[in-house]
Amino acid sequence: MKLIIGNRSYSSWSLRGWLAARQSGLSFETQVIPLYGENWEETKAAIPELAPAQGKVPVLWDGDGVVWDSFAILEYLADKVGRDRYWPKADDARAMARAIVAEMHSSFTAMRSELPFNLRMAPVDKPLSVAVRADVERILTLWAQARARFGQGGPFLFGTFGAADIFFAPVVVRLRQYGVPVPGFAAAYMDAIWEHEWLEAWRAAAADEPWAIVHFDAASIVD
Numbered sequence: 001m002k003l004i005i006g007n008r009s010y011s012s013w014s015l016r017g018w019l020a021a022r023q024s025g026l027s028f029e030t031q032v033i034p035l036y037g038e039n040w041e042e043t044k045a046a047i048p049e050l051a052p053a054q055g056k057v058p059v060l061w062d063g064d065g066v067v068w069d070s071f072a073i074l075e076y077l078a079d080k081v082g083r084d085r086y087w088p089k090a091d092d093a094r095a096m097a098r099a100i101v102a103e104m105h106s107s108f109t110a111m112r113s114e115l116p117f118n119l120r121m122a123p124v125d126k127p128l129s130v131a132v133r134a135d136v137e138r139i140l141t142l143w144a145q146a147r148a149r150f151g152q153g154g155p156f157l158f159g160t161f162g163a164a165d166i167f168f169a170p171v172v173v174r175l176r177q178y179g180v181p182v183p184g185f186a187a188a189y190m191d192a193i194w195e196h197e198w199l200e201a202w203r204a205a206a207a208d209e210p211w212a213i214v215h216f217d218a219a220s221i222v223d
Contacts, residue, residue: 001028004049004059006035008206010216012117012170015202016070017058019166022198023086024077033057034211071105074163086163093150097157097164100142104167111135115174118220119206125179139171140186147185155192169193
């Protein structure tokens, strides 16, 4: 298999796709496409691996099969290796895990817009707008419910690392990078994600990337 991703420093969806691929336990190759470089529209149109997703990342190629969108990639891999590798076994826990992953996948636009994913920036304290504060409060509520109901088996949302943690990992990066204050239970969960060996590997690889996206870096500056 080959997973096509964007710059690790900026691409939160690529991080989700890559974590999903790591969670599968299957062997895969990673190909990084530097996003938004010079003549980007022409450049991405000339990359055949991106064609099915119209130039977006991540894209997973499995032989002649191709799947894009990080949620679809996770589900495709879960079908290949067994859904229990990603989702809790108990019906009530699995129901909640599916719901919060779907909500993360489709919501929280204010946070995404105002707190850009950026591993190149030094951590800062950024004042939150009303809309971002509402997003953060909703996320913390979801985390609290998952941890209280189903987190007894380990430090992650449903005890052991799974789909929910994959999808909230970029949120952990955002909250840390922008100095968002969180209660103790959330700080402990964020530490578990931040210190996970896969996220450490991702951060190390991001630090070695030579590419900068100037307008992304500018958007991360605190006024």
